[in-house]
Amino acid sequence: MKYLFYYKRTGLLRYLSNHETMRMIERILRRTGGEFKMTEGFHQRMKLSFGQALPTGVIDRSGLFLLSTDEILDEEFLKVANSISPLGFEISKTEIVNDKFELGKSIDGYIFKLIFLRTPEVHDGWEIEEKGKIWVAGFFNVFNSHSPKPDEFGQYLTIRDSVIFKKS
Amino acid sequence: MNNKKHSSVLNKLVGILDKVEKPSRYMGNEYNSIKKDAELSMCLIFPDLYDVGMSHFGVKILYDIVNKSDFAKCERSYLPWLDMQKAMMENNVPLYSYETYTPIKEFDVIGFTLQYEMSYPNVLRSLKLGDVPIKNSQRSDTDPLVIAGGPCAFNPAPMEEFIDAFLIGDGEEATIEMLMAIKKGRSRSEKLELLSTVEGVYVPGYNYKVRKRVISEMKNDWAPTDQIIPYTEIIHDRGVVEIMRGCANGCRFCQAGMVYRPVRERSANDIFEISKETIKKTGYEELSLLSLSSADHSQIEDAISLLKNIKDTSLSIPSTRANAFTVEIAKAIGTIRKSGITIAPEAGTQRLRDVINKGITEENIFSAAKMARDNGWNKIKLYFMIGLPTETDEDVKAIGVMLDKIKRMGFHEVSATIGVFVPKAHTPFQFDAQMMPDEAFRRFKLLNWTRRFAKLSFTDPYKAIIEGVLSRGDKTVGEVVEEAEKRDVIFADWDEMFDPDKWMKIFEDKKIALQKIMEAKSFKDPFPWDFVDSGISKGFLWSEHLKSLKAELTPDCRNGCTGCGVCQKFNVDNVIQEGIVR
Numbered sequence: 170m171k172y173l174f175y176y177k178r179t180g181l182l183r184y185l186s187n188h189e190t191m192r193m194i195e196r197i198l199r200r201t202g203g204e205f206k207m208t209e210g211f212h213q214r215m216k217l218s219f220g221q222a223l224p225t226g227v228i229d230r231s232g233l234f235l236l237s238t239d240e241i242l243d244e245e246f247l248k249v250a251n252s253i254s255p256l257g258f259e260i261s262k263t264e265i266v267n268d269k270f271e272l273g274k275s276i277d278g279y280i281f282k283l284i285f286l287r288t289p290e291v292h293d294g295w296e297i298e299e300k301g302k303i304w305v306a307g308f309f310n311v312f313n314s315h316s317p318k319p320d321e322f323g324q325y326l327t328i329r330d331s332v333i334f335k336k337s
Numbered sequence: 338m339n340n341k342k343h344s345s346v347l348n349k350l351v352g353i354l355d356k357v358e359k360p361s362r363y364m365g366n367e368y369n370s371i372k373k374d375a376e377l378s379m380c381l382i383f384p385d386l387y388d389v390g391m392s393h394f395g396v397k398i399l400y401d402i403v404n405k406s407d408f409a410k411c412e413r414s415y416l417p418w419l420d421m422q423k424a425m426m427e428n429n430v431p432l433y434s435y436e437t438y439t440p441i442k443e444f445d446v447i448g449f450t451l452q453y454e455m456s457y458p459n460v461l462r463s464l465k466l467g468d469v470p471i472k473n474s475q476r477s478d479t480d481p482l483v484i485a486g487g488p489c490a491f492n493p494a495p496m497e498e499f500i501d502a503f504l505i506g507d508g509e510e511a512t513i514e515m516l517m518a519i520k521k522g523r524s525r526s527e528k529l530e531l532l533s534t535v536e537g538v539y540v541p542g543y544n545y546k547v548r549k550r551v552i553s554e555m556k557n558d559w560a561p562t563d564q565i566i567p568y569t570e571i572i573h574d575r576g577v578v579e580i581m582r583g584c585a586n587g588c589r590f591c592q593a594g595m596v597y598r599p600v601r602e603r604s605a606n607d608i609f610e611i612s613k614e615t616i617k618k619t620g621y622e623e624l625s626l627l628s629l630s631s632a633d634h635s636q637i638e639d640a641i642s643l644l645k646n647i648k649d650t651s652l653s654i655p656s657t658r659a660n661a662f663t664v665e666i667a668k669a670i671g672t673i674r675k676s677g678i679t680i681a682p683e684a685g686t687q688r689l690r691d692v693i694n695k696g697i698t699e700e701n702i703f704s705a706a707k708m709a710r711d712n713g714w715n716k717i718k719l720y721f722m723i724g725l726p727t728e729t730d731e732d733v734k735a736i737g738v739m740l741d742k743i744k745r746m747g748f749h750e751v752s753a754t755i756g757v758f759v760p761k762a763h764t765p766f767q768f769d770a771q772m773m774p775d776e777a778f779r780r781f782k783l784l785n786w787t788r789r790f791a792k793l794s795f796t797d798p799y800k801a802i803i804e805g806v807l808s809r810g811d812k813t814v815g816e817v818v819e820e821a822e823k824r825d826v827i828f829a830d831w832d833e834m835f836d837p838d839k840w841m842k843i844f845e846d847k848k849i850a851l852q853k854i855m856e857a858k859s860f861k862d863p864f865p866w867d868f869v870d871s872g873i874s875k876g877f878l879w880s881e882h883l884k885s886l887k888a889e890l891t892p893d894c895r896n897g898c899t900g901c902g903v904c905q906k907f908n909v910d911n912v913i914q915e916g917i918v919r
Contacts, residue, residue, distance in 0.1 A: 181351075182568075184360035189568045196368075196566060196620030199649075213622065213649050226355050255368040255568075319355050 172242055173266045176232040180257035183229070187222040193258065194234065200253045201246065206237040220272050221279070221312060223329060226319035231279060231332040233272060277333045278311040283324040290322070309333065346430055346438040353424045361568040362387040363421055365435030368566045369618065371400075372436050375410035377520045379403060379446040380434050380481075384459035386828070387415040391565070392573035394627055395450055395487065399512050401561035409516045412436040412444070413565075414467075416459045416827075422466060432467035441467035446519055447481045448512075449500070451489035454807035455800075455830040457496060460485075461822040464499070471819070473501045473541065478525045482532075484515065491549070491596050492762040493539055494865035495807055495814040502532045503539040505869055506549030506596075507582070509559045511537045539869065548870040549596065551907045555582060555603045562614040566621075575623035575653065576615040580608050580640065584629035585894045585911060586658075589694045589885050590683075590725065592761035593629055595878075596871045598903040600895065600911040605636040609643040616650055625653045632663050633893075635915045641669050660701040664708040677716030677750070678709045684725060685735030691888040692727050694881075706743045715749040723780050724758040724772030724801075726885060733780045737787040744790045752792035755784065757801035761808055762866045763873065765881035770857040771805045774798035799837035803829070806844065806854055811865035816847045872903035 195215045207213040220233035242263050250260055285304040298305045319327045354360035383390025403411035412434035431440040449460050464471045486504035493503045504511050514535045522528030533543035537550025583600040631654045652670040659680035682702050684690045721736050744751045757777050760766040777798035820843045828834040860879045891899050904910055
């Protein structure tokens with residue numbers, strides 16, 4: 170069965186590179202003791218496929234990866250996996266998807282939110298919201314286009330907030 | 338000290354981490370790291386970059402033992418790379434622990450592991466970044482006690498002015514005893530006084546003789562299985578199980594082989610149980626079987642066949658001997674498709690291998706290489722040293738002949754790393770001279786012709802000289818260490834940071850008698866480490882030195898006592914498991 174995992178990477182873990190995030194996740198899954206599909210070869214790795222890579226320093230509330238297994242990954246599995254994860258990483262849910270499901274073909278894009286401590290300069294497609302002493306700029310980013318880097322617009326925090334799937 | 342996170346450091350860190358290379362090196366908060374409340378706190382610092390320090394197993398052992406105690410806690414720190422050091426200084430962030438982001442000066446104890454001499458200036462830089470006075474004479478009751486251990490502690494002299502107490506030998510039992518002594522003492526001087534009564538501990542100015550500490554066996558409780566998982570890719574990023582401590586081969590150049598006697602093996606079953614637990618607790622995909630000479634473990638084959646039952650986990654074995662059995666083992670763990678096979682003949686002629694008591698024959702080396710080739714290896718890597726005692730040009734040239742013969746066996750790639758020999762304290766070669774750089778460069782040239790078919794890499798002879806000064810030096814060498822740190826000569830072991838001219842200038846400015854440190858010594862010459870008893874008598878080392886001059890062998894002491902004195906002195910024995918465990 171193919172599972173789609175939704176995860177969040179927050180706090181200090183936003184400083185992980187993409188590669189480091191992937192390795193952390195693989196090791197969490199290995200610690201669960203579950204049977205997952207592996208690659209061939211001497212150094213066997215788990216067969217995982219991820220959504221779009223993020224620049225280091227971005228908070229991720231919409232991380233995604235696909236995993237194939239014959240095991241039933243239920244609520245209990247999520248609880249166990251989250252209990253053996255580093256602080257700042259959490260799998261929020263999993264869902265079974267069609268065997269042919271591929272992230273690259275299914276994701277339309279992501280909603281990013283940038284937090285500013287002063288009035289930001291407005292760019293095309295941005296929606297600005299003033300919340301007390303902070304400004305939140307939200308915008309849609311097409312899949313595999315350039316993700317905003319931390320500090321690119323003078324923002325205080327960069328958040329990948331949610332994923333938008335293509336309408337099938 | 339409680340386990341609350343220090344927000345003063347953490348808040349500033351958030352602004353800094355965006356701006357440095359590989360921020361995950363400095364983040365802390367790794368899985369399996371421990372935050373606990375305890376009466377007494379220690380911060381263990383590996384005085385090098387996180388990538389190196391996190392790969393070190395000794396820290397893992399002590400971290401686990403202290404955190405399992407009911408009165409003390411252990412946190413960790415490392416020396417940040419230059420970009421991070423700069424950012425920390427600009428933002429007033431002191432060196433902090435990776436568990437609770439506590440400035441190191443707030444700990445009761447700071448512990449350093451001295452694994453290689455080149456890290457000495459890094460120790461001082463760590464203290465400075467942590468705002469802790471670097472000299473023990475400058476520290477007061479409000480400063481942490483600074484302790485140190487590791488192989489380099491066997492010659493404490495060069496670091497004596499900086500360290501409050503040295504632990505010499507095995508740390509499993511002694512570390513807890515040291516922490517208890519520190520807890521009991523009311524003032525700094527009382528703590529030091531109490532520390533000086535712990536067996537294996539040398540406190541400069543308090544005791545004048547010290548005998549190394551030995552554990553008689555490898556208890557399973559001392560094997561850390563909840564090993565901390567780094568986020569960043571470190572040098573040895575895998576689970577580790579120590580299968581054996583000590584080595585009985587008696588290679589005359591090897592300090593670890595001399596000072597960590599006797600041999601203490603873990604049984605194949607224990608290795609298997611520890612390994613299973615380590616993989617379960619870490620999620621590592623690779624497990625390394627650590628020891629000074631893993632192929633010598635009496636149950637290594639049984640251990641490997643048990644370990645192969647751990648699913649989706651690859652095995653690796655560092656440090657094995659250049660013989661056919663090594664290839665058998667490599668085959669058994671299934672490394673054929675890996676990069677290549679490594680063997681260490683150390684010297685080119687049989688005469689010189691006998692001088693160093695390597696205990697392998699030409700036949701052993703060639704049959705290992707042939708067997709590797711027959712079993713599908715395309716790449717082979719060999720380790721040699723030049724500048725070994727009694728070496729002639731013929732010995733050096735013979736390295737080339739050996740490489741040529743091995744290349745002709747049909748390997749696609751033959752590579753050789755040629756190091757410059759550095760005599761170490763507490764070895765039979767402590768009496769021998771160290772080769773100077775000009776001579777080393779001349780001897781390297783004798784091997785240039787082999788570049789046609791082999792990849793050669795030479796270690797920098799100047800690096801060897803500096804290592805030689807730091808390892809056989811006395812108290813005055815401490816001034817060199819202090820000056821090196823002041824002149825920013827840190828991370829000296831990193832090629833991109835190594836600057837021989839700066840070192841030579843420091844030696845000159847501090848009037849270091851280079852020739853005197855490098856020249857041959859006699860039995861009657863006093864050594865700065867004479868007061869440190871490794872269990873092996875100076876007389877035994879001298880007789881081994883004399884035998885080396887005649888190329889006479891001393892057998893492995895598992896086949897009969899060779900009289901080094903360790904077992905009698907400490908009332909211990911080689912712990913050999915033997916027998917078949919299935």
